[in-house]
Amino acid sequence: MARVFSGVQPTGNLHLGNYLGAIRNFTRLQDDNECLYCVVDMHAVTVWQDPKVLKNNTREVTAAFLASGIDPKTHIVFNQSGVPQHAEIAWIFNCVARVGWLNRMTQFKEKAGKHRENASVGLYVYPNLMAADILAYKATHVPVGEDQKQHLELARDIAQKFNNDFGVEQFPIVEPLILDSAARVMSLRDGRKKMSKSGASDYSRLNLNDDADTIALKIRKARTDSEPVPDGSPESGDRVSRPEAFNLLEIYAALADQPISQIQNEFGGQQFSQFKEALVNLAVEKLGPIGAEMQRFGVDPKYIDSVLFDGVERARSIAEPIRDEVHEIMGFLRG
Numbered sequence: 127m128a129r130v131f132s133g134v135q136p137t138g139n140l141h142l143g144n145y146l147g148a149i150r151n152f153t154r155l156q157d158d159n160e161c162l163y164c165v166v167d168m169h170a171v172t173v174w175q176d177p178k179v180l181k182n183n184t185r186e187v188t189a190a191f192l193a194s195g196i197d198p199k200t201h202i203v204f205n206q207s208g209v210p211q212h213a214e215i216a217w218i219f220n221c222v223a224r225v226g227w228l229n230r231m232t233q234f235k236e237k238a239g240k241h242r243e244n245a246s247v248g249l250y251v252y253p254n255l256m257a258a259d260i261l262a263y264k265a266t267h268v269p270v271g272e273d274q275k276q277h278l279e280l281a282r283d284i285a286q287k288f289n290n291d292f293g294v295e296q297f298p299i300v301e302p303l304i305l306d307s308a309a310r311v312m313s314l315r316d317g318r319k320k321m322s323k324s325g326a327s328d329y330s331r332l333n334l335n336d337d338a339d340t341i342a343l344k345i346r347k348a349r350t351d352s353e354p355v356p357d358g359s360p361e362s363g364d365r366v367s368r369p370e371a372f373n374l375l376e377i378y379a380a381l382a383d384q385p386i387s388q389i390q391n392e393f394g395g396q397q398f399s400q401f402k403e404a405l406v407n408l409a410v411e412k413l414g415p416i417g418a419e420m421q422r423f424g425v426d427p428k429y430i431d432s433v434l435f436d437g438v439e440r441a442r443s444i445a446e447p448i449r450d451e452v453h454e455i456m457g458f459l460r461g
């Protein structure tokens with residue numbers, strides 16, 4: 127049985143990309159693995175968060191985990207800041223990782239943008255904390271969307287360098303689990319940009335708590351081109367020439383759990399207005415129950431908090447002895 131770790135930031139606006147790229151895969155790994163799913167609140171504060179909003183967003187991500195079918199009794203659902211070993215091991219990784227490695231991280235470049243000098247130091251060393259999140263539990267498998275692949279490669283480099291520097295086999299080499307074609311869901315307004323929580327327009331994403339009318343409106347307004355739905359023939363274009371068209375097809379295929387070729391067989395050659403109506407029905411069918419469950423949990427914050435506190439206790443009991451091993455290896459005196 128492998129140990130699986132993954133996290134989602136409580137930065138609001140949880141969307142279809144977070145669901146298809148990550149959370150849905152979390153649920154699928156539950157039967158055969160020991161899973162830790164974490165609301166990574168310390169990652170969230172690498173950009174400023176309003177404290178009151180952060181609390182609600184932390185509960186909302188937890189509610190999304192539960193509404194999507196994660197079982198917090200068999201597996202561990204918790205918030206990162208409750209387990210201090212993440213920060214402790216991250217500091218050690220700050221001393222293992224090289225500045226040159228972090229300078230290559232594209233997410234930092236994208237998020238810091240032109241104002242690099244004003245970005246927080248936390249945003250810069252974010253991948254070291256992510257490596258600590260995983261390795262504090264010696265987890266080996268990490269389900270993420272494609273955008274996180276580079277950070278996971280860094281986690282592998284850190285584990286390897288730590289092991290080499292100290293001549294030990296302390297940390298395993300983690301495997302990214304990028305499970306399906308929806309590993310990269312794109313914006314509904316611009317098929318070249320990924321769907322993201324921070325996308326300026328709410329019409330760029332389907333939020334997990336959108337109601338049926340909102341889902342329908344956003345899909346009907348989603349950008350397409352003037353051509354019919356691609357049917358798979360070379361003349362009908364590809365992902366590069368028709369990014370918005372293929373994004374909608376991929377979303378449909380992922381929600382239906384079918385290969386994209388089957389969706390093209392069914393809808394290829396139709397007008398997008400027709401295809402969009404089918405997508406509306408499918409998206410409402412799949413996302414509606416999750417949104418409704420999230421709302422049900424939303425009125426019971428005490429229950430959500432109790433899930434997190436229980437998860438924190440159980441996560442600490444795994445991470446503490448691993449932190450102790452690391453301290454011993456490093457030569458830190460322990461009382």
Ligand code: AQP
Pocket residue numbers: 133134135136137143144145146147148269270271272273274308309310311312320321322323324325
């Ligand atoms: N568009 C996406 N397609 C597929 N997977 C995605 N993920 C995020 N966006 C997409 C996956 O969701 C998980 C949790 O993401 P996160 O909240 O920890 O961080 P993020 O990648 O920074 O999410 P966003 O939505 O893109 O937020 P902002 O706008 O703040 O940058 C991860 O596994 C991620 O791969």
